Amino acid sequence: MKLRRIQAIAVKEALQIVRDPRSLMIALLVPLMQMVIFGYGVNLDIRHIPLCVLDHENGQQSRNLVARFAASNYFSLRRAAGSDREVAQALDEGDCGIALVIPADFSQRLNDGGRATVQALLDGTDSNTANIAAGYAKSVVAAFSAAAQLDAVQRRGGTLQTQTPVGVEARVWFNEALESRNFIVPGIVALVMAIVGAQLTSLTIAREWERGTMELLVSTPVQPMELMIGKLLPYFAVGLADAAICLGLAVFWFEVPFHGTVATLLFTSSLFLTVVLCIGYLVSVSIRSQVGASQVALLATMLPTTLLSGFSFPIEQMPAAVQAATFLVSARYYVEILKAVFLKGAGVVELAVPILCLALYAAVVVVLAARAFRKTLD
Amino acid sequence: MNPPDAALATTSAAPAIAVDGLTKRFGAFTALDGVSFAAGQGEIMGFLGPNGAGKSTLIRILCGLLHPSAGQARVAGIDVARQPEAVRARIGYMSQKFSLYGDLSVVENLRFFAGIYSVPRAEMAGRIAYAVAMAGLGGQENTLVANLAGGWKQRLALGAAILHRPPVLFLDEPTSGVDPESRRRFWELIHTLSGDGVTVLVSTHYMDEAEYCHRIALIARGRLIALGTPLEIKRHSLDGELLALACADLGRALPLVQGAAGVRDAALFGSRIHVTVDEAARRGPELEALLAARGIAGATARPIAPTMEDSFVSLVGKAALNAATSANAAGARP
Missing domain, CATH: 3.40.50.300 (P-loop containing nucleotide triphosphate hydrolases)
Structure with missing residues (x-):
């Protein structure tokens, strides 16, 4: 390997990047846009579920309950229905996700010290949202019962010594949803970098084949490894700028708590960048048309990263075979690293396993990409 | 340099x-x-x-x-x-x-x-x-x-x-x-x-x-x-000598020239017919006379040195002929 040739290729490639400001802008703007779109779009929190209320009693207590629903962030009162038919209509039309039906004897049963029940009707077409909405509703009702119990005891002049009502524990589960952005956004950083990184290099060889410059290049003594390193270096710089944009947005815009060190982040991000740039290069070497290479690179990075990296679907809950497949997805390690660096402040020692996996991954892709390049036209 | x-x-x-x-x-x-x-x-x-x-x-x-x-x-x-x-x-x-x-x-x-x-x-x-x-x-x-x-x-x-x-x-x-x-x-x-x-x-x-x-x-x-x-x-590509033949009706003249005695090859070459003959000095006047007899006016044939294009056309033609012959021979084999 000759440093001289690597340098010549890197300079040439950098000049071509700079001469094409539109592509450079796209390379820097796309991650910015993707971060914002995914950052807001991929959100597991369910808030402001439209609520329809049918209050048969319309008394003090029932209005208190409705007020608690309306005051919570989870629900927003969309409609006060006057009849069962109106409730059915609201759910049918998809106008409301949940309907609350309060019986006429609600206060009376409550005051008699007995059990009052309210009915929650849920739109189950989106079963996940329905489940979560039911959970939220239970927690609101539980809070209401606790207050009502306390109120009743106090009115009798006593003090409350009852234990915490069963079911309040469940609120921890829902509180976790409040933080979903904090673990989703680091995953999105990995997703965006995987997509953009592979895109950056997916065109670099295909373009030379299409423009006819490759025929001359392969007739020179340049070595596949020299060509690869020389071509990847300038894109590595662009990729680092993209990483800075993504991570900066995560910390300063989405305000994900950052407990780790910048050095750990730089080191691990460089490692991941190497992997995705080489994947793009490998695709570019294998497919000699720019359009084809770009499509394949997108598919090869976006799908596995979205589905199998654990950023949106927990790996532990996947079937064993699928779990095994996730080990082949480089983003899996980077997502793990990012979450740990951001939320736990983990350093390279704690992250030794995913870092080694990523390094091994990088080594394999580098060798594959260098070997895939054939200096012949056959 | x-x-x-x-x-x-x-x-x-x-x-x-x-x-x-x-x-x-x-x-x-x-x-x-x-x-x-x-x-x-x-x-x-x-x-x-x-x-x-x-x-x-x-x-x-x-x-x-x-x-x-x-x-x-x-x-x-x-x-x-x-x-x-x-x-x-x-x-x-x-x-x-x-x-x-x-x-x-x-x-x-x-x-x-x-x-x-x-x-x-x-x-x-x-x-x-x-x-x-x-x-x-x-x-x-x-x-x-x-x-x-x-x-x-x-x-x-x-x-x-x-x-x-x-x-x-x-x-x-x-x-x-x-x-x-x-x-x-x-x-x-x-x-x-x-x-x-x-x-x-x-x-x-x-x-x-x-x-x-x-x-x-x-x-x-x-x-x-x-x-x-x-x-x-x-020099070696043509078997014979080359004549450039100019006359009035090239299309009608070509088959006549191709069939004439001593002519080995004849092809249109711009506004002339290039004719390969065994002996240019003898065949030139013969061709002129032949065309005049058939009512084609202004026929003049003069010997020329072959150009690279003449050689090329002649050699490629021969090569194609050889290839066809050997292909036929191969096809005829049981």
């Missing part, structure tokens, strides 16, 4: 290019069929043939870009199939399609190739300046290559191909699509290089360019059908 790098030079005993029984098949298609020839140091060897004859395939094999299916090729004394990298360091190549970087300037392109060929840093500036001057691009060093006219592009590509002073140059139709004045200048450059001891193998389909070569190889359907100096080719 200084002579090629001594370190890269061919060993004086061996020819610069030696090709023996070279064959290249793409599936069922044979692009190159048992081609053999040799070129000495400083020789300009032209490969002439119609499109698809196998010229580019041959050059690509000699550059190590394609692997031969059979046969052997040595460039600068080195086996192309066994040590393609060693060959690549000793050759310059201009591909048929322009293949410098349009979005880089003249000097940026030259610096790139100087780096790729590991031109010593101390000599880089001098060699780049030489290439710029040779291409006639003085003052345009910082122009983007995409904005250069065709002739300049070709000369720049040649300049880039000789930065590392290779002893052997392969030029694949370097002058296609370039104006005549630029072509002439380009050939002057090739002769300068040849004078410095560089062996040049150049393919072309311009017949007039063949005359600039020291030796010509005619290639058709992957086979070498003739090899020699331009004079030798022209």
Whole structure:
């Protein structure tokens, strides 16, 4: 390997990047846009579920309950229905996700010290949202019962010594949803970098084949490894700028708590960048048309990263075979690293396993990409 | 131009290019069929043939870009199939399609190739300046290559191909699509290089360019059908002598001429009929008389020296005839 040739290729490639400001802008703007779109779009929190209320009693207590629903962030009162038919209509039309039906004897049963029940009707077409909405509703009702119990005891002049009502524990589960952005956004950083990184290099060889410059290049003594390193270096710089944009947005815009060190982040991000740039290069070497290479690179990075990296679907809950497949997805390690660096402040020692996996991954892709390049036209 | 790098030079005993029984098949298609020839140091060897004859395939094999299916090729004394990298360091190549970087300037392109060929840093500036001057691009060093006219592009590509002073140059139709004045200048450059001891193998389909070569190889359907100096080719390609026949009604005259005594071949050639005859001095007046008798006015036949195109047409025709005969013979076998 000759440093001289690597340098010549890197300079040439950098000049071509700079001469094409539109592509450079796209390379820097796309991650910015993707971060914002995914950052807001991929959100597991369910808030402001439209609520329809049918209050048969319309008394003090029932209005208190409705007020608690309306005051919570989870629900927003969309409609006060006057009849069962109106409730059915609201759910049918998809106008409301949940309907609350309060019986006429609600206060009376409550005051008699007995059990009052309210009915929650849920739109189950989106079963996940329905489940979560039911959970939220239970927690609101539980809070209401606790207050009502306390109120009743106090009115009798006593003090409350009852234990915490069963079911309040469940609120921890829902509180976790409040933080979903904090673990989703680091995953999105990995997703965006995987997509953009592979895109950056997916065109670099295909373009030379299409423009006819490759025929001359392969007739020179340049070595596949020299060509690869020389071509990847300038894109590595662009990729680092993209990483800075993504991570900066995560910390300063989405305000994900950052407990780790910048050095750990730089080191691990460089490692991941190497992997995705080489994947793009490998695709570019294998497919000699720019359009084809770009499509394949997108598919090869976006799908596995979205589905199998654990950023949106927990790996532990996947079937064993699928779990095994996730080990082949480089983003899996980077997502793990990012979450740990951001939320736990983990350093390279704690992250030794995913870092080694990523390094091994990088080594394999580098060798594959260098070997895939054939200096012949056959 | 200084002579090629001594370190890269061919060993004086061996020819610069030696090709023996070279064959290249793409599936069922044979692009190159048992081609053999040799070129000495400083020789300009032209490969002439119609499109698809196998010229580019041959050059690509000699550059190590394609692997031969059979046969052997040595460039600068080195086996192309066994040590393609060693060959690549000793050759310059201009591909048929322009293949410098349009979005880089003249000097940026030259610096790139100087780096790729590991031109010593101390000599880089001098060699780049030489290439710029040779291409006639003085003052345009910082122009983007995409904005250069065709002739300049070709000369720049040649300049880039000789930065590392290779002893052997392969030029694949370097002058296609370039104006005549630029072509002439380009050939002057090739002769300068040849004078410095560089062996040049150049393919072309311009017949007039063949005359600039020291030796010509005619290639058709992957086979070498003739090899020699331009004079030798022209002399030996025709069996007989050539007459240029001018008359009024060429279309009616042609079949009459073809059927006349002593005529071996006749073909339309612009506004004349070129007739190959056994004896020009005797057949010329006979043909004139024959056409006059059939009412075709103004028939004049005069002996001419065959052009490269005449030779080419004649040789390709013969080769096609041979191929058809041998194919028939093969088909007739039980």
